[in-house]
Amino acid sequence: MQKAFLFLNIALTFASMSLLSLQHIVKQYGNYRASDDVSFEIPKGKIFGLLGPNGAGKTTLIRMITRILYPDAGNILFNGEQLSDKHTENIGYMPEERGLYKKMKVGEHLIYLGRLKGLSQTQAKENVNDWLKKFQIETWFNKNIEELSKGMSQKVQFIATVLHNPDLLILDEPFSGLDPINSKLIEQEIRDMSLKGKTIIFSTHRMEQVEEICDEIVLVNKGKKILEGGVKELKQRFKENKFNIQFNGEIKNGLLNNLNVVEQSAGEVTVKYNEEHRGNELLKLFVEHGMEVSSFNELLPSVNEIFIRQVETN
Amino acid sequence: MKKILIIIQREYVTRVKRKSFIITTLLAPLGFFALISGSVLISTFSQGRTDVAVIDDSGLFKDVPLPDADDQTVYFHRVSGKVDEFSAELPKAEKEKRKYQAILYIPANFNINNPNNPVISYRYVERPGMMKKQFISDRMNDAVAKLRMKMLNINEEVQQQMEKKFQLDYSSLDNQSEKKGYTEAAGIAGMVMGFAIYISLFFYGTMIMKGVMEEKTNRIVEVLTSSVKPFQLLMGKIIGVGAVGLTQFILWIVLMAVVNLVAGIIFGAAIHSHTPNMGNMQSGGLDADDIQLLMKNLSSLPFTQIALLFPLYFLGGFLLYGSLFAAVGAAMGEDGDQQSLMIPITVPIIISIFIAINVINNPDSSLGFWGSIIPFTSPVVMSALLPFRPVWWQIALSILLLIGGFVLTTYIAARIYRVGILMYGKKITLKEMGRWIFART
Numbered sequence: 001m002q003k004a005f006l007f008l009n010i011a012l013t014f015a016s017m018s019l020l021s022l023q024h025i026v027k028q029y030g031n032y033r034a035s036d037d038v039s040f041e042i043p044k045g046k047i048f049g050l051l052g053p054n055g056a057g058k059t060t061l062i063r064m065i066t067r068i069l070y071p072d073a074g075n076i077l078f079n080g081e082q083l084s085d086k087h088t089e090n091i092g093y094m095p096e097e098r099g100l101y102k103k104m105k106v107g108e109h110l111i112y113l114g115r116l117k118g119l120s121q122t123q124a125k126e127n128v129n130d131w132l133k134k135f136q137i138e139t140w141f142n143k144n145i146e147e148l149s150k151g152m153s154q155k156v157q158f159i160a161t162v163l164h165n166p167d168l169l170i171l172d173e174p175f176s177g178l179d180p181i182n183s184k185l186i187e188q189e190i191r192d193m194s195l196k197g198k199t200i201i202f203s204t205h206r207m208e209q210v211e212e213i214c215d216e217i218v219l220v221n222k223g224k225k226i227l228e229g230g231v232k233e234l235k236q237r238f239k240e241n242k243f244n245i246q247f248n249g250e251i252k253n254g255l256l257n258n259l260n261v262v263e264q265s266a267g268e269v270t271v272k273y274n275e276e277h278r279g280n281e282l283l284k285l286f287v288e289h290g291m292e293v294s295s296f297n298e299l300l301p302s303v304n305e306i307f308i309r310q311v312e313t314n
Numbered sequence: 315m316k317k318i319l320i321i322i323q324r325e326y327v328t329r330v331k332r333k334s335f336i337i338t339t340l341l342a343p344l345g346f347f348a349l350i351s352g353s354v355l356i357s358t359f360s361q362g363r364t365d366v367a368v369i370d371d372s373g374l375f376k377d378v379p380l381p382d383a384d385d386q387t388v389y390f391h392r393v394s395g396k397v398d399e400f401s402a403e404l405p406k407a408e409k410e411k412r413k414y415q416a417i418l419y420i421p422a423n424f425n426i427n428n429p430n431n432p433v434i435s436y437r438y439v440e441r442p443g444m445m446k447k448q449f450i451s452d453r454m455n456d457a458v459a460k461l462r463m464k465m466l467n468i469n470e471e472v473q474q475q476m477e478k479k480f481q482l483d484y485s486s487l488d489n490q491s492e493k494k495g496y497t498e499a500a501g502i503a504g505m506v507m508g509f510a511i512y513i514s515l516f517f518y519g520t521m522i523m524k525g526v527m528e529e530k531t532n533r534i535v536e537v538l539t540s541s542v543k544p545f546q547l548l549m550g551k552i553i554g555v556g557a558v559g560l561t562q563f564i565l566w567i568v569l570m571a572v573v574n575l576v577a578g579i580i581f582g583a584a585i586h587s588h589t590p591n592m593g594n595m596q597s598g599g600l601d602a603d604d605i606q607l608l609m610k611n612l613s614s615l616p617f618t619q620i621a622l623l624f625p626l627y628f629l630g631g632f633l634l635y636g637s638l639f640a641a642v643g644a645a646m647g648e649d650g651d652q653q654s655l656m657i658p659i660t661v662p663i664i665i666s667i668f669i670a671i672n673v674i675n676n677p678d679s680s681l682g683f684w685g686s687i688i689p690f691t692s693p694v695v696m697s698a699l700l701p702f703r704p705v706w707w708q709i710a711l712s713i714l715l716l717i718g719g720f721v722l723t724t725y726i727a728a729r730i731y732r733v734g735i736l737m738y739g740k741k742i743t744l745k746e747m748g749r750w751i752f753a754r755t
Contacts, residue, residue: 066540068736072754085543093540097738099532103328115320116541160537 019044019168019199020065020083025074027060027223034060035071036223042201042216047194049214049231050203051303053311057223058203059096062170065201066093078168089118092161096172096203100145100153100160107132107141110160117164124163131159135185150177158186162193169193170201175209187213207304217303219310226314227306235300238309243282244270246295255289270299317542318550325525325554330561339562343569347577364446366436367393367400367414371422378457378464383449390418390453397437405439415439418450426465429458499611500701501674507624508670508698511631515663515693518559518632519639525551526643526735535735544732548724552636559632615701624697626713631693634720635659637727644734645742645750655744666691670698677702687712689719726751 018041027035034057042048052058063069065076067088076083078090100109107128114124132138135155140148148156154177161169171190175183190213194200202214210217211231219227229237246268256269263270273282279298286293301309329335368380368390380390393400397419405412416438423432434454436442442450463473529535529547538547642655669685673695676682685695686704692712696704733750734742 063536063736068536068539070754088541091540093537095533095536095540097533098537099534101328101528101534102532103332112320112324113537113541116317116538157537 017041017043019079020201021075021077021080022061022065023075023077025061025064025071025076027057027064027069027071033223035064037074038220038223038225039074040218040225040228042199044199045194045197046215047190047200047202047213049210049217050201050220051205051207051210051217051307052220054205056220058220059172060223061220062093062095062172062201062203065168066091066170089164090166091168091170092117092164092166093170094157094161094172094174096176098157100156102144102146104145105141106143106145106148106156109145110156110163113160114163117166119164127163127165128159131163135159151179151182154178155182155186158189162189166198168199168201170203172203173205174202175204175206207302207307211303219307221311221314224314227310231303234303234306238301238306239298240301241273242270242299243273243279244268244295244297244299245282245286245293247286248292248294252289252291255286255291318546318553321542321547321550322554322557325551326557326561329521329555329558335558335562339565340569342566343573347573351577351580362440363387363389364416364438364440364442365389365391365414366416366418366450367391368418368420369393369395369397369400370420372420372424374424374426374461375420375457378460380453380457388446388449401437404437416442418454426458426461496611496614499608500615500677502608503612503615503620503701504674504698505670507620507700508667508694511628511694511697512663512667512670514559514563514628515631515635516660518555519635519659521558522551522555522636523639523643523646525555526640526731527646530644530646530735539732539735544735545728548637548640548728548731552633552640556629556632556636616703619703620700623700623709623713627693627697627716630689630713630716630720634689634693634716634723635663637720637724637731641727641730641734641747644731645737645747652742655742655747658744662690663694666694669695673698677704683708687715689716692716729753 020042022041023039025035025038026033036057038057038061050058050061060069064071065083067083067085078087081087104112107125110128110131111121111124114127115121119127128141129138132140137155140152140156145153145156154174158174161171169190174186174190178186187209190200190202202210204210214231216230217228217234218225227234242262248267251269256264256271260272260274261269262272271282273279279296283293283296286296363386366388368375370376370392380392382389391414393414397417400414400417403412404414404417416436419435419437421432421434424434425431436450460473468476529538535547542550638659642659645655646652666685669681669691673679673682673685677699682695682699685691686699686708692715696709696712729751730747733753734747
């Protein structure tokens with residue numbers, strides 16, 4: 001009995017680990033399969049990168065999560081429940097191609113979108129004021145949308161996405177069109193949300209952002225999932241055992257004889273070391289040869305490199 | 315349902331608050347006002363005065379009266395002298411001030427029994443307008459007629475007897491004697507209602523279409539559809555715009571009544587003194603008595619029936635076509651250049667107004683019957699038929715089919731709409747739209 005309870009507990013804990021679970025999702029447009037048996041889990045409270053080249057089927061997947069489209073086959077679970085319309089109020093979606101009604105004022109527009117997500121008029125107004133205050137743009141409340149610059153309306157769109165305090169945020173290229181300062185602001189908000197336990201799906205082409213922001217990623221290409229895992233774990237998985245050693249003085253004779261040198265320049269050498277051996281051994285070798293090592297780094301592949309390699313081999 | 319209400323509220327409030335709404339709502343009655351006052355003013359003042367020198371070489375018309383025009387546009391002056399002398403006296407260019415602006419010449423050998431050879435001639439510098447020409451011809455014809463009767467020794471009393479008109483009595487077989495002039499009144503009322511629906515279908519239909527295109531073009535639709543179903547969005551928009559239309563109609567009726575009152579006070583005298591004139595000028599036109607009769611008959615139209623059914627047909631037609639306009643808006647490209655997609659919607663509306671015009675003249679025709687039954691034409695055609703009291707089962711059948719019709723078009727439109735709003739960068743054909751009806755999302 002006690003054992004069974006323990007199992008149940010573990011099972012529940014495991015189930016509650018992922019906020020969203022996609023199971024064997026298939027979506028077909030005519031002869032074209034936009035999603036081909038795609039399954040993955042999106043863990044709670046994590047920033048999750050959904051990556052893939054153009055036309056890979058990212059938007060189709062996102063549209064099925066936001067219930068704009070429905071899968072032809074497969075299951076989507078939200079918090080362990082079958083995804084249904086009631087969950088859309090718990091999702092905030094910022095599409096890549098986004099816009100606002102030009103003939104409305106910022107305040108009334110945000111309140112409208114908040115109400116469509118199930119907020120009451122007063123609650124929506126309160127939240128709008130809080131967010132405008134947070135971004136120090138309270139004066140925008142009565143501004144016409146047409147008067148906003150692209151960057152300004154991006155901010156308004158971001159507020160619209162988070163206004164109803166959803167547990168799941170889906171951000172498709174959230175930084176496009178933003179200047180570095182506003183990019184930083186939004187990035188900070190995304191991190192804060194994540195710290196508050198919100199789950200974030202982040203879709204982008206800009207890999208350096210993925211590396212900076214995402215905890216886990218899934219890579220899709222031609223409708224199929226081709227890779228998934230934690231960013232750190234993937235870097236380890238795809239590493240090529242390359243080490244970069246910087247030193248003072250000249251290379252001692254014979255030191256590089258048995259090593260696979262990839263690149264060499266004054267005061268620096270990059271070596272591909274055999275897999276069974278750890279980096280420590282390489283460092284030891286250098287020290288034993290009396291080298292004065294100033295820096296020793298394992299070269300891990302960037303997400304960009306992994307991305308390109310995986311897409312090309314697929 | 316709650317979300318549809320929120321959408322309706324936005325669609326309504328943003329439109330009603332717009333400057334363009336306020337402007338069109340105010341301008342339409344002003345336009346109406348301008349039309350009334352303008353037509354009065356134009357016919358009163360802008361025609362200009364023509365002084366006609368009448369040279370009667372035949373001497374026949376010496377004692378025949380030639381009254382001037384009541385609206386002060388044409389004055390006849392009998393003069394004696396040679397035509398050439400007077401011709402030389404006419405102004406050389408338009409607008410030049412001279413005593414006479416035209417000559418009416420009756421030749422010496424004018425023969426009353428053969429007035430076309432030789433003819434009475436009218437010479438002018440400034441070409442007379444249609445109304446003036448008509449007036450001068452009528453005056454001369456009257457004069458010739460009077461002259462003839464005089465030559466035949468018919469005295470004035472007999473002349474008046476001969477000119478008296480009489481009225482036929484029309485009545486149906488079940489002895490329901492028709493009020494005099496009812497058909498005309500019903501025709502006018504029918505035409506007004508038919509046109510009201512026809513114009514509002516286009517006006518508000520286009521408004522819906524533009525709204526959908528706006529949402530698609532500025533890409534807000536993806537955010538919206540992640541919160542509400544496309545069907546809710548579609549219904550919210552159609553009902554919201556419908557409410558805008560209703561508001562505008564009510565405001566127009568109120569404003570027109572006010573304008574009518576004001577216009578009546580300001581131009582009342584002018585209209586009153588002017589109306590009989592127009593009657594004289596357009597032979598067979600309405601005179602003051604006819605207008606009075608018309609007003610009396612308009613008040614005896616089946617008002618309860620019209621008050622119940624006209625809004626129903628308005629609503630039915632609006633729902634039927636509104637959803638189709640929305641579907642086309644969803645399929646249009648971002649530049650909105652695919653006007654050809656509108657043809658399947660606009661053609662039936664235009665056909666229905668043609669049927670309505672025909673129906674007014676032949677209320678019992680089979681064209682009218684079918685037009686009032688088929689849901690695509692019934693809103694316009696049946697509205698035009700209502701004053702003619704169609705039989706109850708025709709109305710019942712028509713309403714049933716209209717309800718079925720808009721349920722069907724709304725269903726089809728919603729299916730096209732949900733695919734169309736998320737489709738970018740592709741020129742859509744009607745065939746493609748047809749495929750969307752059966753597509754899965």
